Amino acid sequence: MMRRPNPTRLRWRVAAAAAAVLLTGCAAPAIESNYAEVQRSSRERLGADLKWLTTDEARRQARSDVDAALARPLSQDDAVRIALAYSPALQSALAEGAASSAAATQSARLPNPVFSFERLVRGEGDGRELEIGRALTLPLLDLLLLPARARQADQRQQQLRLQAVGEVAQAAIDARAAWVRAVAAQQSLAYFEQVKTAADASAELARRMQAVGNFSKLQRARQQAFYAEAVAQLARARQAAQSTREALVRALGLDAEQATGLKLPERLPDLPAQPQEEHAFGQQALDGRLDVALAKAHLGVVAQEQGLTRVTSLVDGLHLGVQRNSASGAPPQKGFDLELPLPIFDAGDAHRAQAQASYLAALNKAAAVGVQAASQLREAYGSYRTAYDLARHYRDEIVPLRRTIQEENLLRYNGMLIGVFELLADAREQIGSVIQAIDAQRDFWLADAGLQAAALGKPTPFPGMDARPASAGAPASGH
Structure with missing residues (x-):
């Protein structure tokens, strides 16, 4: 005859099984949820x-996609896409974020119950008695604080998501800025080569004219000095082009074979028709900054920790044990024991003071981040607008004026009103203006990337708006 199960015992078993499933949880869903949120934010921002490359097949596909993008001149958008879908540095950051997410999940779990077993033999021979003790101990305090620890773990997961979004944003900004610098350096190099060509021509002509007695030693020395300066400028330009290209290779995570096949456009993109308006970077942009959101999330975590500390600083352990002991010839003993540390030597006041101070530090840190964020947005927009106005000034005023001067001097040369050296000097000055215009255009696109970084909460240094551009244009003419 089958024995009917005890309904009460059955309900306890079902409840225990459900609790075990609920409390143990799984770290994988939290990791996947965090990655999906970071991916969505990346797409929107x-x-x-x-892409998180977790399999060999995904890595092979990513390499194939990168090779396809490198088969043509690399655009700025393609550089960002490669950085976010292939860069080993970013892939490492994503994996580290997943490990931290698993640790946050682990922090919300209960410690495992402890089962202890005792087997004692008393006496010898036929008078030997056997005692067996069994005990199951549960961390009761941790069970009572489980909801608070779960909320704390959720706050930590939010922190990790924001940190991951920041890593992704930084990778994109780095790739964008590296692309701008590499293209600008390559474009400037082409014009420095033209300066060198003009210097070659003037130096050779000066040598010949001195040889036939039509040029003084001083006049030839001036042309030779300009040639020597042009050679030095060209060497620096070549090094700058190589250095910025390698910086782009590192930002994208390309290997040696891919770096060799990297092709860049011949010139930077044109300036936009109109600059972005300042009101677009007001309170809404400030609220959307990652560092502001991260500071708020950190404040939430510290607040949760402070609430837990108020309890655990006084009573840091409470264990409930269920026991069953049996001995030879005696009925079994059943019961429970409760283990509670007594706050005699340590009342927990130091822990509570530390938690209060940490909360005040986080609160003021959040306020400081808000002040800095607003200031950085204003500074970033000021740099962006200055760079735009300066680049447009070179494009619309200085370069056209230099072109007009060159055209007029060419007419004067054809009319034998000026000599060939004056014409070459004017050509050098026009090339120098074009190089300065390229520098101004480069500074604008770097300031544009800096403005995007400031809106995201990842500020980057902005190019200085000096009176003289960084590359200084062509060397001074010798006429």
Whole structure:
């Protein structure tokens, strides 16, 4: 005859099984949820898809996609896409974020119950008695604080998501800025080569004219000095082009074979028709900054920790044990024991003071981040607008004026009103103006990337708006 199960015992078993499933949980869903949130934010904020390469097949496909993008001149958007879908540095950051997410999940779990077993033999021979003790101990305080620890773990997961979004944003900004510098350096190099060509011509002509007695030693020395300066400028330009190209290779995570096949456009993109308006970077942009959101999330975590500390600083352990002991010839003993540390030597006041101070530090840190964020946005927009106005000034005023001067001097040369050296000097000055215009255009696109970084909460240094551009244009003419 089958024995009917005890309904009460059955309900306890079902409840225990459900609790075990609920409390143990799984770290994988939290990792996947965090990655999906970071991927969505990347798509919305950066306009590019983030990929986490967790399998060999995914890595092979990513390499194939990168090779296809490198088969043509690399655009700025393609550089960002490669950085977010292939860069080993970013892939490492994503994996580290997943490990931290698993640790946050682990922090919300209960410690495992402890089962202890005792087997004692008393006496010898036929008078030997056997005692067996069994005990199951549960961390009761941890069970009572489980909801608070779960909320704390959720706050930590939010922190990790924001940190991951920041890593992705930084990778995109670095790739964008590296692309701008590499293209600008390559474009400037082409014009420095033209300066060198003009210097070659003037130095050779000066040598010949001195040889036939039509040029003084001083006049030839001036042309030779300009040639020597042009050679030095060209060497620096070549090094700058190589250095910025390698910086781009590192930002994208390309290997040696891919770096060799990297092709860049011949010139930077044109300036936009109109600059972005300042009101677009007001309170809404400030609230959307990652560092502001991260500071608020950190404040939430510290507040949760402070609430837990108020309890655990006084009573840091409470264990409930269920026991069953049996001995030879005696009925079994059943019961429970409760283990509670007594706050005699340590009342927990130091822990509570530390938690209060940490909360005040986080509160003021959040306020400081808000002040800095607003200031950085204003500074970033000021740099952006200055760079735009300066680049447009070179494009619309200085370069056209230099072109007009060159055209007029060419007419004067054809009319034998000026000599060939004056014409070459004017050509050098026009090339120098074009190089300065390239520098101004480069500074604008770097300031544009800096403004995007400031809106994201990842500020980057902005190019200085000096009176003289960084590359200084062509060397001074010798006429």
